[in-house]
Amino acid sequence: MEEESKSLPPKDNFSEWYNELLMMAQVMDVRYPIKGIYVWYPFGFSIRKKVYNMLRALMDVDHQECYFPMLIPKPELLKESEHIKGFEDEVYWVTHGGLSPLEIPLALRPTSETAIYPMYKLWIRSHADLPLKLYQIVNTFRYETKQTRPLIRLREITSFKEAHTAHATWEDAEKQVHEAMDLYSDFFTKLSVPFVINKRPDWDKFPGADYTMAFDTLMPNGRSLQIGTVHHLGTKFAKTYDITYEDDKGERQYVNQTCYGISERCIAAVIGIHGDNKGLVLPPNAAPTQVVIIPIVFKSGGEEVLDVCRKVKAILNDSGITAVLDDTNERPGAKYYKWEMKGVPFRIEIGPRDIKNNAVMLVRRDGVKQSIPMDGLSQTVQNKLMDFQAELLKKASDFMWSRIKDCATLDEAKAQIESGWARMSWCGEKACGLEMENVTGGKLLGEPKGMTGSGTCPVCGKPSDKVVLVAKSY
Numbered sequence: 283m284e285e286e287s288k289s290l291p292p293k294d295n296f297s298e299w300y301n302e303l304l305m306m307a308q309v310m311d312v313r314y315p316i317k318g319i320y321v322w323y324p325f326g327f328s329i330r331k332k333v334y335n336m337l338r339a340l341m342d343v344d345h346q347e348c349y350f351p352m353l354i355p356k357p358e359l360l361k362e363s364e365h366i367k368g369f370e371d372e373v374y375w376v377t378h379g380g381l382s383p384l385e386i387p388l389a390l391r392p393t394s395e396t397a398i399y400p401m402y403k404l405w406i407r408s409h410a411d412l413p414l415k416l417y418q419i420v421n422t423f424r425y426e427t428k429q430t431r432p433l434i435r436l437r438e439i440t441s442f443k444e445a446h447t448a449h450a451t452w453e454d455a456e457k458q459v460h461e462a463m464d465l466y467s468d469f470f471t472k473l474s475v476p477f478v479i480n481k482r483p484d485w486d487k488f489p490g491a492d493y494t495m496a497f498d499t500l501m502p503n504g505r506s507l508q509i510g511t512v513h514h515l516g517t518k519f520a521k522t523y524d525i526t527y528e529d530d531k532g533e534r535q536y537v538n539q540t541c542y543g544i545s546e547r548c549i550a551a552v553i554g555i556h557g558d559n560k561g562l563v564l565p566p567n568a569a570p571t572q573v574v575i576i577p578i579v580f581k582s583g584g585e586e587v588l589d590v591c592r593k594v595k596a597i598l599n600d601s602g603i604t605a606v607l608d609d610t611n612e613r614p615g616a617k618y619y620k621w622e623m624k625g626v627p628f629r630i631e632i633g634p635r636d637i638k639n640n641a642v643m644l645v646r647r648d649g650v651k652q653s654i655p656m657d658g659l660s661q662t663v664q665n666k667l668m669d670f671q672a673e674l675l676k677k678a679s680d681f682m683w684s685r686i687k688d689c690a691t692l693d694e695a696k697a698q699i700e701s702g703w704a705r706m707s708w709c710g711e712k713a714c715g716l717e718m719e720n721v722t723g724g725k726l727l728g729e730p731k732g733m734t735g736s737g738t739c740p741v742c743g744k745p746s747d748k749v750v751l752v753a754k755s756y
């Protein structure tokens with residue numbers, strides 16, 4: 283694949299930088315001839331594979347992975363009125379099989395409740411079948427009308443991890459919501475992505491849900507990105523799809539359900555938050571290549587240097603660090619440029635001087651350079667990788683929290699959301715919430731978990747200890 287010769291725009295021109303970077307680092311090719319649908323390059327796909335293997339490992343602790351059909355018969359999709367109201371203008375339809383029109387049009391799944399729950403009705407009979415905790419990682423389709431962007435707002439969501447659980451009681455489902463939030467917190471922390479969990483206002487919850495808890499992070503341009511959601515569905519879908527179980531008194535009860543989803547937006551967050559003017563900066567947990575070894579060879583001594591490089595690669599790989607040796611005949615400078623663009627966390631330079639000192643030169647992606655002894659090399663590199671992981675999270679976290687500002691008036695909030703999140707009091711009334719959105723031009727992200735603060739609603743003046751975050755969001 284041709285390497286773009288263009289230079290990367292500066293990051294403070296965020297959307298230009300972001301789009302160009304996806305191409306130059308060969309993450310996603312945005313040239314596919316359907317709007318909102320993009321192609322994973324092999325390198326991008328290797329990032330996705332590593333990130334989603336980490337997500338699978340977390341899910342597999344107490345969920346089972348499965349696979350449901352992509353095609354959903356129209357009657358099933360239309361069954362849950364609130365759900366379909368939320369999705370009817372986003373659903374793609376299949377109307378023909380070859381040349382013959384289909385009697386029953388089929389929807390491409392926008393999300394899979396209406397594919398899964400008719401089967402849950404067949405599968406769940408008694409208390410013994412609960413709790414049921416399944417998930418799948420599939421592509422889903424949404425005819426998005428807001429601006430589409432690679433990894434952020436796609437019409438084919440290629441990496442949609444959706445979990446669907448069923449429980450005996452509302453409280454059991456509520457407990458599952460908390461477990462899901464813990465699992466998501468763990469996952470995003472492993473990606474060095476900071477977040478705030480916001481309880482979405484009722485008018486912005488998932489269609490058909492009792493309530494929605496959303497994970498929001500802050501992108502460098504001050505816009506909020508919803509990187510995951512956890513929904514308590516109560517018995518609404520159970521009543522619609524008649525999903526019941528026999529309780530220990532022999533009575534039939536509706537199940538209580540939850541569902542929670544993450545998409546490739548988690549990768550958009552890693553790229554957007556950590557990248558810099560030289561390209562991607564991948565936290566080690568998200569980096570397909572964690573260390574690239576660059577031989578520094580001069581006229582003579584090349585063979586010996588290459589031998590030591592091969593040895594170092596083997597030592598690192600044997601200790602579980604993914605290291606590659608770039609022994610192509612490009613100039614070192616060209617190699618540095620290429621691997622920095624691809625966000626490799628560490629580079630190890632080895633030349634005759636390093637060999638003489640029985641050491642290697644370790645260069646961290648953000649420029650920190652240090653000669654480290656060959657003895658105990660893999661442990662040292664392992665520690666440096668973990669330090670980098672933590673430093674990236676701290677830097678991103680400090681940035682996010684520095685961009686949350688308490689605003690007493692709507693005008694103050696309007697100004698603040700140009701660069702971050704405005705925290706305001708809110709009486710909880712929908713009319714006031716919508717007015718806050720109108721005046722600020724932002725969205726109410728909802729009530730941030732763990733934050734309270736007494737004040738007065740900036741619209742109606744009522745005293746309240748509820749706070750909300752307001753933001754410009756993707």
Ligand SMILES: Nc1ncnc2c1ncn2[C@@H]1O[C@H](COS(=O)(=O)NC(=O)[C@@H](N)CS)[C@@H](O)[C@H]1O
Pocket residue numbers: 392393394395424426433434435436437439443444445488508509510511513541542543544545546547
């Ligand atoms: N068009 C899109 N492109 C990329 N990611 C998206 C898109 N729409 C939603 N997402 C991501 O997918 C997550 C889950 O989507 S959702 O609508 O909120 N929830 C559901 O669909 C539920 N069935 C939980 S699986 C969202 O939090 C968001 O991070």
Ligand SMILES: [Zn+2]
Pocket residue numbers: 708709710711714739740741742743744
């Ligand atoms: Zn109010």
